[in-house]
Amino acid sequence: MSCSGRKRRRRTVSRLPNQKGMEFKLVVAVRKDIRISPGKMAAQVAHAAVSCAMKAKGSKKELYSDWMREGQRKVVLKVEDLVELEQIERLAAAAGLITDKITDAGLTEVPPGTITCIGIGPAKEADIDRITGHLKLA
């Protein structure tokens, strides 16, 4: 539930979960070009995480169990905009990873139908990093 990828912002690199022997993670990439409160963003990220977890539980049971056993690690990253989000989605889908793109109902902070974030995984860290390893932490 922490940092990952090639670019790291914090000085706690030596204590990152992936250096603690954790092999699996779920990533959620959020758009940074939309104005959204931290609580709303958290709800969107949670939506992506629940949807991806349920997909994994249904179709990739072993992967799901491995990820849960490790503590269901999650990493929240940011993408520039919808273009980058959908580029990530295509790459992840082509790699056979679980994805779930979240469209907000637009009841409060954003227009109806706004795509806010995408969940990728759970999957092996290396498989996800090939696609999202260049993204920064949200």
Added chain:
Amino acid sequence: MSCSGRKRRRRTVSRLPNQKGMEFKLVVAVRKDIRISPGKMAAQVAHAAVSCAMKAKGSKKELYSDWMREGQRKVVLKVEDLVELEQIERLAAAAGLITDKITDAGLTEVPPGTITCIGIGPAKEADIDRITGHLKLA
């Protein structure tokens, strides 16, 4: 995935999901007395949401299905500190609601073992509001 409770901050009250006929929700209450980045907070909230959803899927299947069918609405609220978080937890447990308190591994931003948030539900909105209706949106 929006506002609820007695105190509301935004002017979009008339368009809130619970006025769109939505009956179920999952609430995550986060501590506002700990310093944590929006991304880290989102990951903690997602952790609570996944854990509560899985508990519901296992032990309250009908409730889980109802909540999912409605779009798995989530609301992120804030509590003052650990004391208030645990007070909420006791009340929710006493009311028979699903709860899941999240303890962070403390690998990056907070000391190991820090309790960051609590998930409550999914449950009927009225049942959750009796316990968290006074809390503000995060």
